[in-house]
Amino acid sequence: xxxxxxxxxxxxxxxxxxxxxxxxxxxxxxxxxxxxxxxxxxxxxxxxxxxxxxxxxxxxxxxxxxxxxxxxxxxxxxxxxxxxxxxxxxxxxxxxxxxxxxxxxxxxxxxxxxxxxxxxxxxxxxxxxxxxxxxxxxxxxxxxxxxxxxxxxxxxxxxxxxxxxxxxxxxxxxxxxxxxxxxxxxxxxxxxxxxxxxxxxxxxxxxxxxxxxxxxxxxxxxxxxxxxxxxxxxxxxxxxxxxxxxxxxxxxxxxxxxxxxxxxxxxxxxxxxxxxxxxxxxxxxxxxxxxxxxxxxxxxxxxxxxxxxxxxxxxxxxxxxxxxxxxxxxxxxxxxxxxxxxxxxxxxxxxxxxxxxxxxxxxxxxxxxxxxxxxxxxxxxxxxxxxxxxxxxxxxxxxxxxxxxxxxxxxxxxxxxxxxxxxxxxxxxxxxxxxxxxxxxxxxxxxxxxxxxxxxxxxxxxxxxxxxxxxxxxxxxxxxxxxxxxxxxxxxxxxxxxxxxxxxxxxxxxxxxxxxxxxxxxxxxxxxxxxxxxxxxxxxxxxxxxxxxxxxxxxxxxxxxxxxxxxxxxxxxxxxxxxxxxxxxxxxxxxxxxxxxxxxxxxxxxxxxxxxxxxxxxxxxxxxxxxxxxxxxxxxxxxxxxxxxxxxxxxxxxxxxxxxxxxxxxxxxxxxxxxxxxxxxxxxxxxxxxxxxxxxxxxxxxxxxxxxxxxxxxxxxxxxxxxxxxxxxxxxxxxxxxxxxxxxxxxxxxxxxxxxxxxxxxxxxxxxxxxxxxxxxxxxxxxxxxxxxxxxxxxxxxxxxxxxxxxxxxx
Ligand SMILES: Nc1nc2c(ncn2[C@@H]2O[C@H](COP(=O)(O)OP(=O)(O)OP(=O)(O)O)[C@@H](O)[C@H]2O)c(=O)[nH]1
Numbered sequence: 059x060x061x062x063x064x065x066x067x068x069x070x071x072x073x074x075x076x077x078x079x080x081x082x083x084x085x086x087x088x089x090x091x092x093x094x095x096x097x098x099x100x101x102x103x104x105x106x107x108x109x110x111x112x113x114x115x116x117x118x119x120x121x122x123x124x125x126x127x128x129x130x131x132x133x134x135x136x137x138x139x140x141x142x143x144x145x146x147x148x149x150x151x152x153x154x155x156x157x158x159x160x161x162x163x164x165x166x167x168x169x170x171x172x173x174x175x176x177x178x179x180x181x182x183x184x185x186x187x188x189x190x191x192x193x194x195x196x197x198x199x200x201x202x203x204x205x206x207x208x209x210x211x212x213x214x215x216x217x218x219x220x221x222x223x224x225x226x227x228x229x230x231x232x233x234x235x236x237x238x239x240x241x242x243x244x245x246x247x248x249x250x251x252x253x254x255x256x257x258x259x260x261x262x263x264x265x266x267x268x269x270x271x272x273x274x275x276x277x278x279x280x281x282x283x284x285x286x287x288x289x290x291x292x293x294x295x296x297x298x299x300x301x302x303x304x305x306x307x308x309x310x311x312x313x314x315x316x317x318x319x320x321x322x323x324x325x326x327x328x329x330x331x332x333x334x335x336x337x338x339x340x341x342x343x344x345x346x347x348x349x350x351x352x353x354x355x356x357x358x359x360x361x362x363x364x365x366x367x368x369x370x371x372x373x374x375x376x377x378x379x380x381x382x383x384x385x386x387x388x389x390x391x392x393x394x395x396x397x398x399x400x401x402x403x404x405x406x407x408x409x410x411x412x413x414x415x416x417x418x419x420x421x422x423x424x425x426x427x428x429x430x431x432x433x434x435x436x437x438x439x440x441x442x443x444x445x446x447x448x449x450x451x452x453x454x455x456x457x458x459x460x461x462x463x464x465x466x467x468x469x470x471x472x473x474x475x476x477x478x479x480x481x482x483x484x485x486x487x488x489x490x491x492x493x494x495x496x497x498x499x500x501x502x503x504x505x506x507x508x509x510x511x512x513x514x515x516x517x518x519x520x521x522x523x524x525x526x527x528x529x530x531x532x533x534x535x536x537x538x539x540x541x542x543x544x545x546x547x548x549x550x551x552x553x554x555x556x557x558x559x560x561x562x563x564x565x566x567x568x569x570x571x572x573x574x575x576x577x578x579x580x581x582x583x584x585x586x587x588x589x590x591x592x593x594x595x596x597x598x599x600x601x602x603x604x605x606x607x608x609x610x611x612x613x614x615x616x617x618x619x620x621x622x623x624x625x626x627x628x629x630x631x632x633x634x635x636x637x638x639x640x641x642x643x644x645x646x647x648x649x650x651x652x653x654x655x656x657x658x659x660x661x662x663x664x665x666x667x668x669x670x671x672x673x674x675x676x677x678x679x680x681x682x683x684x685x686x687x688x689x690x691x692x693x694x695x696x697x698x699x700x701x702x703x704x705x706x707x708x709x710x711x712x713x714x715x716x717x718x719x720x721x722x723x724x725x726x727x728x729x730x731x732x733x734x735x736x737x738x739x740x741x742x743x744x745x746x747x748x749x750x751x752x753x754x755x756x757x758x759x760x761x762x763x764x765x766x767x768x769x770x771x772x773x774x775x776x777x778x779x780x781x782x783x784x785x786x787x788x789x790x791x792x793x794x795x796x797x798x799x800x801x802x803x804x805x806x807x808x809x810x811x812x813x814x815x816x817x818x819x820x821x822x823x824x825x826x827x828x829x830x831x832x833x834x835x836x837x838x839x840x841x842x843x844x845x846x847x848x849x850x851x852x853x854x855x856x857x858x859x860x861x862x863x864x865x866x867x868x869x
Pocket of ligand 1: 302303304305306307308309310311322323349372434435436437438505506507508
């Protein structure tokens with residue numbers, strides 16, 4: 059998606075760019091530095107005119123040209139800043155090594171394969187160096203002599219060793235994303251002034267990537283614990299995520315793998331949300347995450363689909379029927395009924411629903427994954443059918459991947475062909491990165507899940523692949539012993555009778571309970587907890603205000619909570635709420651119908667309805683004995699419940715006022731500020747409720763308000779490659795509505811009202827199957843329209859009268 063601009067051509071964040079800009083501006087004014095700007099001129103050599111005033115030039119900008127060599131640059135003896143980004147340099151310009159006054163050197167986005175040793179020995183004043191997006195596999199040993207170097211960007215290269223950087227005492231910012239690093243030198247972090255370190259996209263084992271994403275503090279803690287004389291341990295662990303459409307056989311596979319033999323699953327025993335199980339085989343710990351295939355659950359899946367996992371894409375072979383090829387890739391249809399070019403997600407036999415929807419989701423969320431397609435129900439197909447389907451699915455997936463690559467490449471060329479590609483450098487970097495991260499799809503394995511020997515075949519298959527270091531470089535990681543101790547202490551605690559069955563514990567309480575860890579400093583303990591959170595052993599959302607002091611030691615319980623309000627049969631759950639539960643939340647019997655109708659008609663759930671649903675779930679699990687616990691989860695009149703707090707954070711629901719058509723808590727939008735969910739804190743309204751865009755069914759209200767499209771509407775289309783990820787539009791609804799006081803919502807479209815302006819957003823796909831979000835804007839015509847809008851604003855309000863009546867009845 060086109061969204062970011064980077065004026066400089068480097069790949070630093072906006073803040074840093076600004077800082078650099080400021081630095082330059084300050085030093086400019088102080089020293090009257092002579093600047094020469096020759097950027098974006100399609101130059102193939104340095105302009106000769108420069109040499110007539112060579113000694114005066116202090117800053118030279120040659121970005122975005124076609125330079126293959128840089129000669130005579132050493133004549134600019136007073137040069138302090140040199141920008142050579144976005145050129146065609148395949149060799150490092152050696153003469154640069156003679157520019158002893160140089161403070162800033164940018165050589166990113168070139169094609170250099172190496173930097174010769176000796177160049178940096180004389181660059182003693184160098185403060186900022188950007189060598190990112192080149193093809194470097196080694197760093198010159200003398201780089202470590204640039205004692206003043208404070209910023210170094212060497213991301214998107216082929217580096218596997220950072221030892222030469224040890225000793226750079228002034229280094230504060232270091233970016234090494236997307237290289238081939240397996241280990242990091244501890245000396246780079248311990249006792250240094252490094253404050254920013256980025257290393258995503260490396261096959262890191264020491265420390266593992268889950269530690270590195272926590273930043274310098276977490277890495278320091280990791281190394282100091284490694285160095286504390288405690289034994290280091292090797293952990294071999296892999297998460298296997300079972301994805302695929304409903305009734306494909308995911309639960310059957312998960313449960314059978316756990317038991318080590320074929321286990322039948324009753325058809326009505328549908329997975330709700332996600333099931334988690336864990337087994338150890340051949341010294342590898344396998345965490346199985348079984349994601350429900352029913353559409354309602356896709357909304358929460360993104361919270362749990364994490365990188366570095368093995369994706370087991372489960373396809374019911376008996377359900378797909380081959381009907382021929384066409385460009386849409388929908389090769390399958392039920393009972394020989396040909397589906398449309400873009401088959402509906404609701405068609406469980408379409409190729410899109412069975413394979414490409416999941417593949418696209420995986421490509422978008424975890425694009426460096428390994429996918430193992432497993433064809434279930436092989437016993438219900440003939441040998442030749444299996445072979446044919448196996449071949450077709452493989453071919454279709456390959457075509458999908460090729461199409462994705464070619465789209466990525468064409469977008470890359472589009473940007474590169476622009477006269478000035480620098481504003482798109484961040485986007486280009488992402489495209490390069492996506493093009494690099496080719497998802498690995500293994501051959502389809504057909505299975506009859508009713509046979510134990512077939513289950514064992516799958517187990518062997520999984521173990522063979524996860525032990526392949528090329529496919530899973532991160533399966534093995536080195537951990538300080540304390541990491542293992544904390545993990546096993548928590549596991550042991552969970553076996554204790556007095557440990558809460560739900561597994562939710564206060565963070566300090568948990569630390570106290572792990573008594574064998576007394577010597578571990580609080581900060582180190584938190585770093586370990588963060589690591590355990592990232593690998594999915596516990597959940598600790600320290601960034602969410604309402605739950606930051608809680609640890610969910612049983613992630614499955616968290617998922618159970620999500621299932622309370624995100625489920626395929628929610629209307630029925632509301633209709634079936636027992637009387638005793640209603641009484642607990644001061645509800646009347648007739649509320650069942652009212653709540654069910656509100657959900658069906660407006661996709662809203664009021665607080666009392668949520669409280670009743672949560673209470674019922676907790677009672678079913680025998681966890682409702684402590685009223686205070688139920689209130690913490692479900693909410694009370696004083697405070698928002700932890701469940702909605704989490705759902706809000708993950709953009710699954712939107713707080714709404716049920717009593718008013720307006721949203722008085724809407725944030726004022728400040729374009730200078732970065733918007734984040736936490737900045738959109740809303741006041742808790744005990745009489746309010748939440749809107750779940752995932753349950754929106756039609757577009758009637760929105761389209762009535764909007765009318766027909768007009769030629770003079772202001773219109774912007776935002777295209778997505780290869781399609782709009784599931785749930786993105788829902789999240790857009792939530793984020794946009796938090797900013798506007800008037801909105802009308804529908805399935806796949808919504809309308810925002812501000813002053814006299816209407817803005818329509820809708821997700822579309824055109825005849826070329828390009829998917830995009832369209833933004834249309836127009837002035838409202840008359841006051842009459844405003845009145846009509848208020849009358850029809852039924853998605854965000856129930857009438858005041860109705861609320862009063864309800865209150866009276868309660869009283
Ligand atoms: N004959 C046969 N039945 C299978 C096979 N695999 C699964 N089943 C049956 O298919 C049905 C659906 O399987 P599940 O494992 O519940 O499917 P799921 O993908 O988990 O479905 P959701 O929970 O809706 O996501 C169950 O009744 C299984 O026993 C197979 O290979 N052969």
